[in-house]
Every structure is written in C-alpha cells, then in structure tokens.
Amino acid sequence: MQVDIKLKQNEKNYKVFINELDKISLSGKVAIITNAKIAGLHLNTLFSKIIADEVYVVTIPDGEEYKNLNTCEDILRQLFISKLDRTSTLIGFGGGVVTDMTGFVASIYERGIKFINIPTTLLAQVDASVGGKTGVNNSFGKNLIGTFYQPEAVYCQMDFLRTLPSREFNAGVAEVIKMAVMFDNDMFKWLQQADLKNESELSKLVQKSIQLKADVVSKDERERGLRAVLNYGHTFAHVIENQTQYKCYLHGEAVAIGMNMANSLALKLGLIDAKQRDMIKNLMHKFNLPTHYKIENVENFYNAFLLDKKSENDKIKFILPCAIGDNLIKSDVSKDDVLEILSEFK
C-alpha cells in the first residue's frame, strides 16, 4: 500500500510505503540515526534492505528526555566526523523522537540534506513521520525548536510494531482516535469494533490514518489554518507533559487526557453532548488510555497555555470536536469557562 503526500507550497512530493520495504538503493553516504534499543532489535533487518556504498550508524539514548538540542549536537558531530556531504542521506529509524530529530538534523546539516523516515512505533507511523514537522523540546515546552522539512520517503512496516510494548502501541492509537474524532465518523465506528491484533486490520488503520493526515497536511503545509486541527488535545497535553517533565505519560497518553479535557470544554460550549463525550472516553479506555490528570493549580495550568506555539498574541486557540467527525477552532473562549473545566480535573 502507498499513500501519496502532495504539498502545495513545496515542489517536493513523496510517498509513504506501507509494508513495502523491500530494498532501498541510495547513492552517496548514508547515516542511520536510531536508538540503542531499536538498533539491538531491528538494525539487522534494516541492514538487509539498504544498498549503499557507505553506511554509518549513529545511536542516541532512548527517551523523550533526550529530544533536545544537545542530542542534536551529538548527532551533528558524528555526521561531520563521518564527513557526510550534501549528497548524503539520513535515515531516521525509531520512534517519533528519532524521526523528529533526524528530520531536524537533516534540515540544518550543511543547510539541508536528504532524509528518509522508517518509524518503528505506531505513533510515529501514523503521526510523527508524516507532515514535515521536525523538532526538539526545550525547558519551555515540546517541539518549540524545529523546522518544516519534508522527507524523501517514509516506510511503515507492521513487522517493527511486533516488539512494541502494548502501552506504547496504545499511545499510538490515541492519535488515530484523534483523527477519527476530528474528521471521520465512519472511522470512529470502525475503531470501536476493530481488532488490531489482526495484521490486516492494523495495516488498514495505519493506511487510513496516514491518508487522513496527508489530506490535511497537503492543504496546509505550514499550519496556517486547517492543520491546527491536528493539535486536538495537544494544547492540554503539552502542559501536562511539561508539568510532569515528560516522565509520567507517553505522548499519546497525554494527548488522550488532553482530548478528554477538550471534550469537557466542547460539552460546556454545546458542541458535543454528554453521550458523545462518553463514547470517545470509552474508546480511549478500550485501548487502556488514561483520561484523567490531577491539576494542582488551575491558574498555573492556564498560564502555561500562553507559551504554546498555537497561541498567537496571547489568544489561546482551542481545537474542539463538533459531534464526532467534525471540528471547530475557537480563539474566543472566556478564561472563566476554561478555568471551570480545568477545575473538573482537580
């Protein structure tokens, strides 16, 4: 299966290949960026697929806490030592942390070299590896430093998902639920009864999610309007991840909680009803996703929104569901309404 990613603002289109990683033939030097764990599990498989003159491997520590500029500098140093040049290609081989950093490093190494993503987690397959968002976190928040930079191709293999702990797998499903709630009621219904242990249902999930995301990204590469909808749940999730220093929740888990918070707000504003909010919550529970986070101080939580990239001129932009399968962006929600909702999570 293939999904075409077409970008209006950019001359470069590319493909996402699903279960089609046979051989990748590359000219010039190739550097695989991966983490210690994925290297041990799957590097052998990847080596058997890559045809290139010179292949280098750069490993980084496994974990969101290493998604920062220091790690990028470590990667850059190794690439310069290996004398990669403008004809070289990076391959990001791992979860979203690896693929986001590989893209970022590719975008700034000698002002931009090629990269390919081979995501090994469900989250990275359905979300992080499509759309050209690259970046790292810093002490102020998540993905606050980065670029828009497109890969040459993305390869999603179901094989690599077999070794994924179920908690990480489910965190990936959270982003799929997000797409369904925002854009596709049929997909939401399908998810309610889907059996993702079945490999063909799993590939269908990946293909369908990527297609939905591709449609959005192709219409709005630089996140001026529509693409912001993909941040449903994320405004809240970023604060939660920051407050817990990325140590308690996987990204998808924080997004699940964030969606539930957004849904409470949508309910208050009359965009969804209680039954719809509960249906979404139940679907998240089907995949063992958390939906609650104890907010210590609602004022602090509210103020933390203001540093979010999506907050322009101190206006907080909330992305909310309208029933299931449609969405609304609201920048005029009163602070009182938000504080009231946040108080439900105290």
Next chain:
Amino acid sequence: MQVDIKLKQNEKNYKVFINELDKISLSGKVAIITNAKIAGLHLNTLFSKIIADEVYVVTIPDGEEYKNLNTCEDILRQLFISKLDRTSTLIGFGGGVVTDMTGFVASIYERGIKFINIPTTLLAQVDASVGGKTGVNNSFGKNLIGTFYQPEAVYCQMDFLRTLPSREFNAGVAEVIKMAVMFDNDMFKWLQQADLKNESELSKLVQKSIQLKADVVSKDERERGLRAVLNYGHTFAHVIENQTQYKCYLHGEAVAIGMNMANSLALKLGLIDAKQRDMIKNLMHKFNLPTHYKIENVENFYNAFLLDKKSENDKIKFILPCAIGDNLIKSDVSKDDVLEILSEFK
C-alpha cells in the same frame, strides 16, 4: 534605491532597501538581535524607526567566535522568556554574525517566524544579508549548520557604515571584488578608480553588488549550480579561518587571500594570465587587503578541503576566474596541481 529579490523555488519575494530606512511598522512582538557594540552605537537610531507594540532587545557578544549553537540557544531562551509567538518578528541588527544567526534562530523558533535584516557592516550589506543563507560555525568549520530561510526585507543604511573601522570596511570590499571578478568586468574597472569615501559612490557599490548577488541567487536559491560561484575564494578561506581559529583574519580578508590562491590555480590551468592575476592582487592591495597566508603543511591544508560543504563525494570543487568578469567551476583538478599551488604559499 531598492533591489528586488525574486526567488524561483519559493513563493516569497522581498526587497532590499538602500538608504530608505524611514519607519518600519510591525504588528506583534518584535525582538531586535544585536551585539553589545552596535547596541551602544546605533540602537537609539533604530528605536526611532521601529513602530511596534512590544519591542525586546537581545544582545550577543561581538565576534565570529560566538557564532555557534550555544549563542543561538542563549537567544532562543530569551525569546521564549519574552513569549514571542508565530506572529512575532526578529530584526537582525549588526554584522554578518548577527544577521546569519538571527536568520537561523528565526528559521527554527517554533518552526519558523519572520525576520528582517538591518546589516551594519559593508560585508553584511553586500553579502551576508542577501540570499537566505543562515547559519553558525562549529569546530569542524564555518557555517556548517544552518538553513535556507528568507527575510521579509533588508535595509542597508550608509549611515551605519560611518562608525565601521577601516579594516572591517575593506573586508567588505573583498566580497565586492569577488563579485566583479566572477561576473562583471565593467564593475572591476570602476572599482579600480572608485572613491568609496564619497557616499554616492558607496551606495552605488552596495546597490550594484546586491543586484549582482540577487541575479545569481534568484536563479539558484539552493546552491545547486551557479550560486556556488559566489564561493570564489571561500574554499581556501574556510581552511585559513579554521586553522587560525577565526582569530587572525576578518572573513573578507581570508576571502581575499583565498581569491589570490584560486587565481594562482587559475593561472596554472591557463584560465587567466599573470597580468590579470596581478591586476586583481593590486585591486586588493588598494583596499589594504592581505593576499598571502603561510601554509605550514600543504597536505593538511588539502585534506581540510574535503570537509567543505561544497565538496561532494570527496571531489573538491574549485571556483576559478576566466579572465576578469567570467568564471568556471572545476571538479577535476589533480591533487598534484593543487599541492603545487599551495606550495607557493609556504
């Protein structure tokens, strides 16, 4: 005077304004990035021109040795503390170090915000601020980390050049000589008799250089072919700067030496004659530019070329003059020929 910068690969065009900085009216937050010295000399003047709701000033230390990722992190930290968002604008106010880093920071802050360049050195006016190359140095060489990212506008004011030490002024003239030798014999002749103390001749110089560079950049934004010609002298200069740790020569001075080395190679290959080489050397001496550097070890010097961004697949690309006003890129120069030329500088 204005020069239009038109970019084929990019939807965004912009203008360089020469002696036309009257008022700049900006919506959203504005952060001026400058260095301690320029701030003391000219920030007052700039303040009187900027109309914006909130203006922040971030100063960095003055000097090429601070053009690195650490300084960028310092800038980023201050921008996050000031809560700049995607509607904000950075203003790079200083020499090439400041404008290159401002562009780089703008390109990675929240995946890209707007920036304006107001270069205060001749070098930055004629060279660094036009073309969308942003970046920083690292221990492996100059500008090895960066992006292609275009400003909203560039303002070149002759006023700001009055406080420039003559050594720095002349270093800027080196890049103008580069443009003339590569592209424009008439301009070369004009330079031989020009009096740059005269303000109208100086603006003509700035306008003419920017126009020549704009023509090149608009044809080749991403440096696939023609734009490489702008690196005449630079392949050698980067090695010299790196070996002397950016401490002995200003960039333009290193480029002057590099051009003279390239000319020796061009002479050996029969592309120019001895008279032309000497004419170029004499023009550089008119502006007190150095043309000699003592190479300690020619093998080491040669090997250092291989890390240059312009060296692809270990082939060294030499940019050479063909008479005066034309150029040639050669990737097939034998190592022996190069070593022989380098030996002249022992």
